Amino acid sequence: MIPHHPLSSDEHYPASAGSLSESTEVNPALSNRPDKPEEACGVFGVYAPGEDVAKMTYFGLYALQHRGQESAGIATFDSNAQVHLHKGMGLVSQVFNETILEELPGHLAVGHTRYSTTGTSRVVNAQPAIVPTRLGPLALAHNGNLVNTAVLGQELIEQKCNLITTTDSEMIAWAIGLEVDKGKDWLDAAISAFQRCKGAYSLAIATPTGIMGARDPNGIRPLVIGTLEGNPTRYVLASETCGLDIIGAEYLRDVEPGELVWIGEEGLASFHWSQASERKLCIFEMIYFARPDSIMCNESLYSYRLQLGRQLAKESPADVDIVIGVPDSGIPAAIGFSQTSGIPYAEGLIKNRYVGRTFIQPTQHMRESGIKMKLNPLKDVLTGKKVLMVDDSIVRGTTSRKIVKALRDAGATEVHMRISSPPVTHPCFYGIDTDSQDQLIAATKSVAEIEAQIEVDSLAYLSWEGMLIATGEDPSRFCSACFTGDYPIQIPDPVKRSKLIMEKALSSTPAG
Ligand SMILES: O=P(O)(O)OC[C@H]1O[C@H](OP(=O)(O)OP(=O)(O)O)[C@H](O)[C@@H]1O
Numbered sequence: 001m002i003p004h005h006p007l008s009s010d011e012h013y014p015a016s017a018g019s020l021s022e023s024t025e026v027n028p029a030l031s032n033r034p035d036k037p038e039e040a041c042g043v044f045g046v047y048a049p050g051e052d053v054a055k056m057t058y059f060g061l062y063a064l065q066h067r068g069q070e071s072a073g074i075a076t077f078d079s080n081a082q083v084h085l086h087k088g089m090g091l092v093s094q095v096f097n098e099t100i101l102e103e104l105p106g107h108l109a110v111g112h113t114r115y116s117t118t119g120t121s122r123v124v125n126a127q128p129a130i131v132p133t134r135l136g137p138l139a140l141a142h143n144g145n146l147v148n149t150a151v152l153g154q155e156l157i158e159q160k161c162n163l164i165t166t167t168d169s170e171m172i173a174w175a176i177g178l179e180v181d182k183g184k185d186w187l188d189a190a191i192s193a194f195q196r197c198k199g200a201y202s203l204a205i206a207t208p209t210g211i212m213g214a215r216d217p218n219g220i221r222p223l224v225i226g227t228l229e230g231n232p233t234r235y236v237l238a239s240e241t242c243g244l245d246i247i248g249a250e251y252l253r254d255v256e257p258g259e260l261v262w263i264g265e266e267g268l269a270s271f272h273w274s275q276a277s278e279r280k281l282c283i284f285e286m287i288y289f290a291r292p293d294s295i296m297c298n299e300s301l302y303s304y305r306l307q308l309g310r311q312l313a314k315e316s317p318a319d320v321d322i323v324i325g326v327p328d329s330g331i332p333a334a335i336g337f338s339q340t341s342g343i344p345y346a347e348g349l350i351k352n353r354y355v356g357r358t359f360i361q362p363t364q365h366m367r368e369s370g371i372k373m374k375l376n377p378l379k380d381v382l383t384g385k386k387v388l389m390v391d392d393s394i395v396r397g398t399t400s401r402k403i404v405k406a407l408r409d410a411g412a413t414e415v416h417m418r419i420s421s422p423p424v425t426h427p428c429f430y431g432i433d434t435d436s437q438d439q440l441i442a443a444t445k446s447v448a449e450i451e452a453q454i455e456v457d458s459l460a461y462l463s464w465e466g467m468l469i470a471t472g473e474d475p476s477r478f479c480s481a482c483f484t485g486d487y488p489i490q491i492p493d494p495v496k497r498s499k500l501i502m503e504k505a506l507s508s509t510p511a512g
């Protein structure tokens with residue numbers, strides 16, 4: 001049996017309001033919040049009376065593990081309106097076992113895998129976040145990142161909210177709870193609360209009587225709805241369609257930007273609460289973040305990434321012997337490159353399947369050692385060959401620098417690199433930790449300089465147009481701010497200053 005991770009917490013709350021107020025982990029000091037968000041998460045929800053909702057959520061989270069590896073949690077509601085919560089640090093398989101899942105009874109559930117962006121990586125900040133209300137507890141799982149936490153958090157403290165975490169997600173939960181306590185029902189309360197939240201949020205929310213799914217007006221982060229065995233009374237919410245596949249749920253549709261869905265005894269009800277909805281789906285989800293077997297914009301991301309590789313081969317050909325991909329997420333683009341160029345595809349790097357994603361590790365040290373443990377070159381494939389290596393992105397440059405050296409050490413005579421996205425020049429404020437701008441290699445260096453730094457014989461990136469044409473949709477329907485700096489949701493100045501080089505410089509220039 002998988003051991004129970006020590007860094008975990010179990011909580012069973014009664015339905016009454018105020019049951020959380022005794023927590024000792026109060027952190028009202030917003031001034032102690034890191035001014036820089038540190039590090040997209042996976043969210044899952046299920047309404048299925050008579051089914052083992054905890055186990056379904058466990059499997060859903062297992063499929064969404066690539067979205068967050070720091071902590072995981074599940075909250076279930078039973079027929080007595082009692083919430084049962086278990087969360088802990090680590091992977092889904094480390095946080096849960098059979099015994100723990102059996103102690104999570106109920107007819108509805110939400111769950112979360114976390115990759116921290118606001119609030120440190122510790123158990124109290126693991127999700128779902130629970131908040132007491134007059135209608136019973138609320139459990140909220142959030143993917144995305146708010147940009148107005150400084151103001152919102154301060155307002156919530158003034159409104160006597162007992163914030164026990166340092167996450168933006170708990171703020172959304174409290175904002176809803178406050179509205180419920182003013183006398184509103186769950187839906188009106190959520191709609192009012194959303195008016196106070198600026199930024200990216202895809203939410204799975206559990207209440208004693210039903211679950212809610214919502215996306216911000218720009219739908220920056222994905223969220224899909226599925227049905228269980230085509231049964232119109234049993235629904236599933238998941239960040240990606242791979243979370244539906246694993247439990248045999250059928251994809252119904254996306255939750256639309258600016259839409260709130262309620263799923264309960266009566267079935268599914270939809271509310272379009274925002275006048276200003278305009279989809280700006282994160283293009284980075286399509287390039288790297290989401291799983292290749294997930295469907296977005298009506299096709300698998302595997303097909304989209306193949307298409308990126310084909311486009312890249314047209315834009316930046318090379319005279320080489322073999323094309324290899326950087327496991328995992330660089331592989332489909334490498335295959336696409338090989339198909340269009342006619343250059344044979346080979347496996348030049350073997351991935352240790354027990355090592356997860358390195359880019360989303362919370363510290364640089366963990367990212368560096370992760371790459372070493374993760375990838376090993378295949379000498380007999382590489383020796384004496386001119387190699388073209390395709391990866392989906394260069395962000396900090398940590399991965400590419402190390403791999404290029406390893407390929408040369410393994411006998412490659414030339415190493416060329418092709419990237420199936422444009423240079424990442426701007427940080428993300430909406431739920432992906434692309435670091436502050438000065439850590440982004442392409443923010444301060446030209447392509448020629450990066451080429452020299454990572455010691456490749458040639459380097460080329462896919463064009464911005466090429467990346468968007470491959471989606472087959474109108475480019476204005478995507479956020480691509482980390483490639484352009486054109487942020488679809490306005491970012492307050494102090495938040496900008498924490499991550500943007502220009503803004504930092506401006507703030508240190510004496511006034512006048
Ligand atoms: O320039 P860097 O800062 O190193 O980041 C970019 C790398 O990180 C990601 O891979 P990761 O290993 O996280 O995940 P994957 O296995 O899904 O490709 C991405 O696919 C690049 O390989």
Ligand SMILES: NC(=O)CC[C@H](N)C(=O)O
Nearest residue numbers: 040041116117118143144
């Ligand atoms: N990456 C995310 O979606 C993070 C969700 C939330 N902002 C947190 O830090 O927990």
Ligand code: SF4
Nearest residue numbers: 282284428479481482
């Ligand atoms: S800034 Fe980049 S990573 Fe962030 S939401 Fe926009 S496209 Fe995605």
Ligand SMILES: [Mg+2]
Nearest residue numbers: 327328329330
């Ligand atoms: Mg990678």
